[in-house]
Amino acid sequence: MRILVFGRTGQVATELCRQADVTALGRAEADLADPVACAAAIRARTPDAVINAAAYTAVDRAEEEEALATTINGAAPAAMAQACAELGIPFVHVSTDYVFDGSGEAPRRPDGAMAPLGAYGRSKLEGELGVRAAGGTHVILRTSWVVSAHGSNFVKTMLRVGPARGSLRVVDDQVGGPTPAADIAAACLRIAEQLAIDPGKSGTYHFAGAPDTSWAGFARAIFDMAGLSVTVEDIPSSEYPTPARRPLNSRLDCSSTEAAFGLPRPDWRAGLADILSDLSIQEGAT
Numbered sequence: 001m002r003i004l005v006f007g008r009t010g011q012v013a014t015e016l017c018r019q020a021d022v023t024a025l026g027r028a029e030a031d032l033a034d035p036v037a038c039a040a041a042i043r044a045r046t047p048d049a050v051i052n053a054a055a056y057t058a059v060d061r062a063e064e065e066e067a068l069a070t071t072i073n074g075a076a077p078a079a080m081a082q083a084c085a086e087l088g089i090p091f092v093h094v095s096t097d098y099v100f101d102g103s104g105e106a107p108r109r110p111d112g113a114m115a116p117l118g119a120y121g122r123s124k125l126e127g128e129l130g131v132r133a134a135g136g137t138h139v140i141l142r143t144s145w146v147v148s149a150h151g152s153n154f155v156k157t158m159l160r161v162g163p164a165r166g167s168l169r170v171v172d173d174q175v176g177g178p179t180p181a182a183d184i185a186a187a188c189l190r191i192a193e194q195l196a197i198d199p200g201k202s203g204t205y206h207f208a209g210a211p212d213t214s215w216a217g218f219a220r221a222i223f224d225m226a227g228l229s230v231t232v233e234d235i236p237s238s239e240y241p242t243p244a245r246r247p248l249n250s251r252l253d254c255s256s257t258e259a260a261f262g263l264p265r266p267d268w269r270a271g272l273a274d275i276l277s278d279l280s281i282q283e284g285a286t
Helices: 011-019 035-045 066-087 119-134 154-165 181-197 215-226 255-261 268-285
Strands: 003-006 023-025 049-052 091-096 138-143 167-171 203-206 231-235
Touching (some): 003 035, 011 023, 011 181, 035 066, 049 181, 066 091, 091 119, 119 138, 154 167, 167 215, 203 255
Parallel strands (some): 167 231
């Protein structure tokens, strides 16, 4: 199966390239700030499926660059989906829990009411609407708290600043499922293959790591597994203000994903062990 991937250096795109023989397009080949060029790249290559693993992910900066974020996260995937619909090929688009307002404590279902808290969430919601409107075979895969040994993410931040400071204050009222990028990549590949066989599985799905935890709980797990003596103090989000509001409840109901594609929630603890091993190998190579 010839799979075209948008993104090359991001966390999920990196894992897609590691796991499968895909054609990955970086910014030089397809700049998401130019939706027309993204659609043209698909038409020129006529792949068997397309996975969009690229996005504007600077949540706080998006508050000042909402127009750019909306072009990259909204107009570009819509244009990709339209090109895929015209070619009759599956399109898999990675989205986010930030399309919800984070209220309550129950896991959010894929058909739950969307109410983004900030510019990043609004831009991702625009992308979802555009993908659905294209009318082709597609899956919108919402995920949360993506981590890996690549790029910038919570695991790498904790490992960098924790040992240097000895203690950290980490929010404990935001709860969700950390999700290894390797598991997201594997899920995207499986979904693309199954969509090619059964377009009737098109729709919106959730995929997040288990068990749910807080950022503070996740930080403790990182330090424990890495064998680092770092004290974590639980604090509310109000004591760690950011330009963009974060959802307090990022729990996602992933039951329909398992039912449709045989993809259970991955255990992020196993994924964290793999990430730490990967980082150790990288350090040894430098």
